Amino acid sequence: MFDLVLRNARLPEQGRGSFDIGVVDGVIAAIGRDLGPARRSETAGDRLVLPGFVDSHIHLDKSCILDRCSADGALGEAIAEVSRLKRDFSEDDVHARAERTLVKAILQGTMRIRTHVEIDPRIGLRSFQALRRLKRDYAWAVDLELCVFPQEGLFNDPGAEALLFAACEAGADAIGGCPYTDTDPEGHVDRIFAIAREFDLDIDFHLDFDLDPGWMHLDAVIAATERTGWGGRVAVGHVTKLSAIPPVTLTAIGQKLAAAGIAVTVLPATDLYLMGRKHEHSVPRGVAPAHRLAELGVTCSLATNNVLNPFTPFGDGSLNRIANLYANVAQLGRRADMLCCLDMVTGSAARLMRCTDYGIAVGNAADMVVMDATDPAHAVAEIAQPLMGFKRGVKTFEREAGRLIRPQAASPRRSAKTPVVTEVVGNHR
Structure with a gap:
């Protein structure tokens, strides 16, 4: 039975x-x-x-802090504002805010999540410890993977690496990096790979988060992936530079990513909000074309990133809304395109996280x-x-499906003997 x-x-x-x-x-x-x-x-x-939906990139630890912030949307200001605030985050505060966002995600059908957790001398391991509790508390509803990373650099932030090691020793599920905030970006990439190999962890970088295509840290990540044989275990998020290059260049990069086994996560809500702010007109979207990379064989996902903080001052945890937002931004309208967008918040996102029992x-x-x-x-x-x-x-x-409840009062044209019908209308057909 x-x-x-x-x-x-x-x-x-x-x-x-x-x-x-x-x-x-x-x-x-x-x-x-x-x-x-x-x-x-x-x-x-x-x-x-x-x-169940799969969110491959979210920051639960710094969600729901919008009422504490004063940043106006610039990336540097958002990083600085969170850096100031997280010094005073308590473990219970992180747990409560993260729980609020996690519950929203669960109610939107999300069942597997990779949450990035900031580790540095300002926050120490408090956020990591809070999210370990949350992972246990909600294991009945969601599989929560903790990806620890140094948001504000390694070589320029003494003490960050020791804390990162401590988090890995305490059971982190993955490790990330943020080379664009480091004084030695390529050294940052190499060090993250070294730690990942020591603890046998998958890697997920924040990368190339601007619109200048003249240089990319992606080259260093591709080289390190090939050198270490870590293909299939590396992802990069944002890569908004890929929105600012011509198709022939994108194709060449996409082919390199596919061959190296590097996945890409695009974060439409945050990337739209933060990119192109210096443009007074003809503002670029700043969203990397994930669907074109997917056509080249790259494993791609769409994800939430931030909720109610200076990086993204909105969000309800709905990955289906994110898929729809991406379709709008990328001007996709064919049936096959919609299915591709859905795949990037379900099956493809699960492949990025190497979920073997999904579907x-x-x-x-x-x-x-x-x-x-x-x-x-x-x-x-x-x-x-x-x-x-x-x-x-x-x-x-x-939750109940929406119902349209029509007025029951008889209209002037309706016969008194005509039965009154209350019509129930839903999205199902």
């Missing part, structure tokens, strides 16, 4: 019509029509079911989201809402 059967689910990859998904011990055990009895049954109501398929973790839609491309185009979620087969959230 199944522990759970989610009935009447739209699974476009399985064919037309609705299917049942049977779960045993938190794993998808069967997909088919009219599956047998179960200890618990739920219905998707003939709506689309997706694997609606027999043998994978039963991480499932019921969307208020019947078609995956329309789900992105309409920013469909998640209505219900299951983490390893356990229900973690639900």
